[in-house]
Amino acid sequence: MKHGLSLRRQLLLWLLLPQLVLWLGGGILTYRVALNYAEKGLDQSLTQSVRSLARQIKPMGSGLLVDFPKAAQAILEEDPVDRVSYMVSSPPGKFLLGNQKIAAPPSGSALGQLVFYRMEIDAKPMRAVALDVAYGDADNPQILRVQLAKSYIARERIAKELVSDLFAPLLLLGLALSVLVYAGIRRGMAPLTRLERQLKQRSAADLTPLEFTTAPTEVHALVDAINRLLAAVRRSMSQEKRFIDDAAHQLRTPLAGLINQTELALDESDAALIKARLHKVHAGAQRSARLVNQLLALARSGSEVPMAQVDLAQLAQDIARELSPRAVAMKVDLGYEGQAHATMHGSATLLREAVMNLIDNALRYGVSSQAGSEPTVTVSVHQEAAHLVLAVEDNGLGLNQAQREHVFERFWRGSDLPGGCGLGLAIVQEIAQRHGGQVSVTQAQPQGLRVSLQF
Template sequence: MKQTAQTPAPGLSLRRQLLLWLLLPQLVLWLAGGVLAWRVALNYAEKGIDQSLTQSVRSLARQVKPIGSGLLVDFPRAAQDILEQDPTDRVGYMVSSPPGQFVLGNGQLPPPPGNLVIEAGEPLIYEARLADKAVRVALLEVNYGDADSPQRLRVQIAKSLAVQQRIARELVADMLLPLLVLSLLLGALVYAGITRGLRPLKRLEAQLGDRTGRTLPALPLIELTQAPQEVHSLATAVNQLLDAVRRSVGQEKRFLNDAAHQLRTPLAGLVSQTELALQETSLPAIKDRVVKVHAGALRSAHLVHQLLSLARTEAEVNLQSLDLAALAREVAREWTPKALAAGVDLGYEGEDTLLVQGEKLLLRESMNNLIDNALHYAGRGATVTVRVRSEAGQGVLEVEDDGPGLSGSDRGHVFERFWRASELPGGCGLGLAIVAEIANRHGGTASAHAVLPTGLLVRLALPLSA
């Protein structure tokens, strides 16, 4: 059963992601500010309540006056009404002497914790529970009586913590409400800024959409006159991609045009020779036609091989460290039988080891073309030397012959595609063009030089391995 690949569902839009990452920290900070404001408000409210309780307990203590061994409590009804005026948050007070023995008040108040040290004349604040409610209690003890019979008076005033929480809520509300309004205003400004900032991407999307349906050579480059640096970088990357694709398509078209143009002539010759062979009646004439067909087929096969090699050189090159000297000796040994058959003395000289950056398959192809070209055009009785050496921080491969060589004007065309210096059969004008292309793909150079008295030297310079 055939399965089709499913297109992954798109994630959050860039606008939503930016809003999320910009507004979410604001919300977190607003909540953290609310908690911090609540704690600060509770602290200040507690200080205010403690100050009020301290003043009240001192005032109440002043209303209790010792007379001899007794007490005179001057606690007017108006003061009592003030303490008890709020029925929802009633203030508790208690006077006891000795401490803990009720004398006056509106209820029994809890004693202080046992670990607290009480000093006469110094107010003490502590928290307790009264009727299952949390209260804050102010306590003040004073001494009275004479030296023979000293006595101590305790005054306590308690106030519920509900007042503290109510004050804290009011303070927090007064602080957070303006902050909330400011946060909403800031969120609106952030949304407007994101919308404005994403406009160049919208323009880029529109320009790319306008190119839909056009052929690749007709695609103009993307132009953004006013855009952030990141969008300019994106447009530059897209333009580079379009340029790379355009070059790739151009190379393919050029390869197809070259192949069609170069294969048309030998194929037409093969067809005509086979037609003439079919019309011949004598065996020698037929054999002569077959020989010509075979030669044409060999030339066509060589041309196809060269065209495929040329196409391969235009692909991406995976450079790695390799021994150029060892590769040159290996290729020279492989060509030795053909050199002997052609009556050419083929030899190697130079470095034993020389590491360069290159791709072994392509460098082998360039050496094959250089040696094949030298053997083909140098002629019988010539000498061909393959040489590897280091020069000016580069690895140099040279193939030198003492054949007829080329004139100065011809050497300027030697690396052009399909250019041939002579009409000797067997060549197609692509060998040295492939060498130049391979050198270029390796970040090197290819050059041709005259040899005195006669001959030609083709040099391939490559970057050394680190």
């Protein structure tokens, strides 16, 4: 069987993976912000330098006096890797002095306004600034352009230093957060671990409910679901055991009788006596078959079955119609009265079993000892307030109060007539309870027995 990742590993993956992505994204964003601020620092440095250089160039008559001592030039050119390039031109673009030919600003410049732009010198990206200054007199105005350019090496170095200084604390914070996440997951998974340990320590026969009090709501829901499953299994096993016990107990006597009758028949030589023995064997076999069918119906009434909308009135009419030939043969007036249609939520199979048992009981016992009147069995379905009631009523002698108290006990029989096994009304009660209903037995008027199913 192929196993996927455990729940703990999945939680760690989905909690730590976004953290890693955010950590990397934060590092990249930090680097970009550091570059931006380093560029602002570079612009401030270029601003101070270009204004200082512009102040060193003074107009003198119709010419210019450049007071640019070698010390200042040495400072500008002291770093061979990240040296500052400068150029003075007048008019703008006509080289006067400097150490590089610096390109003009792409958008031009206004007098006294600083213009920052990017350019390249020897295929190296540079940050440049241009400042135009007016000099001369009214008759001969002149414009002087001072330009400085510096590479991005310093900016990138500052950004990398800033990111490296920030990355170490971020890494430590990430590790600390990972440890906290793992500890939190482990603590959160502890109830499931305890639940797993409880289940592993149980024997296969232990179906008692699980006890879980100190756990999150989700685990309580899981425990409730497991307990419901255990209850269903326990109920199913109980029904199976009851079925086996009942079958073993109830079939022992008829099977012993069958064996006894067949042994006697084998010892007989008279054909008439042998035939009589065979009739008894046949009757015993029929009773055993009915007992087995009733036991199976009782077991089925407690099993899980699908529920759907059922027309109870139509179902009762169909069953009464099916049993009409038997009623006619017994000279019993079997009829239906009540609503033509009445729907409910239930199992058609189980409801059919219940109605069949009620009508069979009425035909078998309710009309067996009439006092002169025509035997009748009436099936009805009608609405009583918020309940749907199915009733089967006969006009026989009925049962007294003491007998009615035992009618739902399994294997209890209120008549000595052959053919029954005392399970019919027990099955009806099981089916009624499965549908959230109840069954009652009352004395009919003026005589007889009325069995009602109320849903």
